[in-house]
Amino acid sequence: MKASHDDLPPGEALSLARQCHAQGDPWQAVVHCRTALSGGEDPVEALVLLGRSLAATGDLPGAGHQLSRAIETDPARADAYQYLAEVNMQIGRAPEALRCYRHALQLRPDDIDVLNGYALALWGTGQLDEARSLLQRAVEREPGHAFSRRNLRLLDSRLVDRWHFAMVNDEARNRQFAAALERAITPRSVVLDIGAGTGLLSMMAARAGARQVIACEANPALASLAREVIRDNGCSDRIRVINKSSLQLDPEADFPRHTRPDVLVAEVFDTMVIGEGALNTFTHACRYLLAPGATVIPRQAVLFAGLVESERLWREGGADRAAGFDLTRLNQFRPDSIALEAASFGGRLLADAFPLFSFDLTGGPQTPAKVSLDIPILEPGVCHALVYWIQLHLDAGAVIDNRPVFDGEEQAGHYCRHWYQSVKLLVPPLPVTPGMTLRVEASHNRQNVAVVVMDPHSGALL
Numbered sequence: 001m002k003a004s005h006d007d008l009p010p011g012e013a014l015s016l017a018r019q020c021h022a023q024g025d026p027w028q029a030v031v032h033c034r035t036a037l038s039g040g041e042d043p044v045e046a047l048v049l050l051g052r053s054l055a056a057t058g059d060l061p062g063a064g065h066q067l068s069r070a071i072e073t074d075p076a077r078a079d080a081y082q083y084l085a086e087v088n089m090q091i092g093r094a095p096e097a098l099r100c101y102r103h104a105l106q107l108r109p110d111d112i113d114v115l116n117g118y119a120l121a122l123w124g125t126g127q128l129d130e131a132r133s134l135l136q137r138a139v140e141r142e143p144g145h146a147f148s149r150r151n152l153r154l155l156d157s158r159l160v161d162r163w164h165f166a167m168v169n170d171e172a173r174n175r176q177f178a179a180a181l182e183r184a185i186t187p188r189s190v191v192l193d194i195g196a197g198t199g200l201l202s203m204m205a206a207r208a209g210a211r212q213v214i215a216c217e218a219n220p221a222l223a224s225l226a227r228e229v230i231r232d233n234g235c236s237d238r239i240r241v242i243n244k245s246s247l248q249l250d251p252e253a254d255f256p257r258h259t260r261p262d263v264l265v266a267e268v269f270d271t272m273v274i275g276e277g278a279l280n281t282f283t284h285a286c287r288y289l290l291a292p293g294a295t296v297i298p299r300q301a302v303l304f305a306g307l308v309e310s311e312r313l314w315r316e317g318g319a320d321r322a323a324g325f326d327l328t329r330l331n332q333f334r335p336d337s338i339a340l341e342a343a344s345f346g347g348r349l350l351a352d353a354f355p356l357f358s359f360d361l362t363g364g365p366q367t368p369a370k371v372s373l374d375i376p377i378l379e380p381g382v383c384h385a386l387v388y389w390i391q392l393h394l395d396a397g398a399v400i401d402n403r404p405v406f407d408g409e410e411q412a413g414h415y416c417r418h419w420y421q422s423v424k425l426l427v428p429p430l431p432v433t434p435g436m437t438l439r440v441e442a443s444h445n446r447q448n449v450a451v452v453v454m455d456p457h458s459g460a461l462l
């Protein structure tokens with residue numbers, strides 16, 4: 001119950017409102033603000049605080065109304081613009097929010113909170129460069145301001161996916177790509193590296209003796225990083241970075257005169273092979289960018305799956321009983337698949353692993369869009385999950401994969417750990433016995449893979 005103090009002097013009500021707001025009781029602050037306003041004392045201050053407090057209680061339209069009144073009364077109140085901007089962001093009115101932040105910044109060009117709020121709003125509307133320069137300004141103004149530093153780091157880290165770190169540190173992957181490039185490249189080779197990232201594979205190609213390397217990277221932050229990395233490593237004379245999607249490369253303008261690349265290397269695979277657009281990237285490159293008969297690395301990519309018993313894995317994305325209560329209804333919000341390092345959860349294969357799709361990356365025949373497989377169960381148990389992994393055939397001599405090690409197996413030599421695995425959980429888990437077969441139907445649309453498993457007892461699709 002909120003206490004009303006209608007008889008409080010307005011000045012006292014306002015100071016109580018401030019206290020309540022500061023102590024995390026915006027509901028009582030609203031009551032005191034209204035008392036302060038009824039006395040007519042310092043209405044702008046009371047309106048701004050009322051607006052902030054209403055926003056904190058979740059009454060965003062009310063907050064917007066009071067803050068607008070404050071601005072009408074005193075158009076020089078930077079804080080009213082700032083809070084109104086915050087309210088507008090929360091109710092999805094980004095253009096109004098940006099307009100309010102602009103006013104607030106004009107009134108208080110050095111205000112750290114305005115700089116941060118404005119930057120986050122610009123970021124939210126995709127204006128990353130502008131957001132970054134405001135955050136840099138905030139850090140310069142107040143180097144010890146932890147939130148400005150955190151926001152700047154957050155923004156920079158969003159420009160490049162975190163898996164780039166694990167990927168460049170994946171020595172098994174790097175070794176095999178370097179070996180395949182060395183086998184393919186001659187001193188006359190022109191290499192096209194699609195999805196160059198940091199420039200790592202391009203530099204491997206230059207080190208293997210390529211005459212010229214074209215490093216194509218769609219992400220602008222990575223493309224400019226790659227230029228610097230390549231320069232740091234003394235490879236700029238033979239590698240040219242182009243910041244474009246390969247689908248937009250123009251051989252006449254982008255390649256050396258009368259030259260078509262005779263080696264393609266592209267590591268553009270996600271944990272389901274095709275999620276990064278690999279199929280279109282390779283098809284387009286083979287058709288429109290490469291010299292006839294060019295070497296393509298990798299030349300084949302296979303998506304494998306295994307039926308796995310692992311209760312620990314299942315508990316990462318499935319619910320049944322918890323503390324004696326039935327929580328199965330939570331399963332309606334389960335994801336279709338989750339990415340994790342499946343091997344770290346332990347698990348047993350209940351059937352031989354099987355390929356779902358095999359993609360020819362050299363411009364050969366297309367993979368059918370749908371397959372229906374009957375997988376014979378070999379071990380009794382409970383099937384909790386379908387675990388996926390990928391296998392890349394770089395050339396005749398090098399295959400890499402991220403097949404997890406299941407219980408009782410030895411680690412193979414070509415395991416690339418950075419990819420993790422995608423896992424589809426079976427909800428509810430499926431008891432299985434040898435002699436049964438499980439029907440697995442998989443479809444792809446060149447960008448995504450969707451799989452259903454059929455419960456042989458009920459016919460339900462899992």
Ligand SMILES: C[S@@+](CC[C@H](N)C(=O)[O-])C[C@H]1O[C@@H](n2cnc3c(N)ncnc32)[C@H](O)[C@@H]1O
Nearest residue numbers: 195196197200216217218219245246267268281
């Ligand atoms: C998995 S990373 C590989 C980076 C680097 N090649 C390596 O192996 O360390 C894939 C990169 O390809 C880029 N990419 C994916 N498809 C592309 C395309 N069609 N054209 C240009 N860049 C692409 C992404 O932006 C991402 O940086």
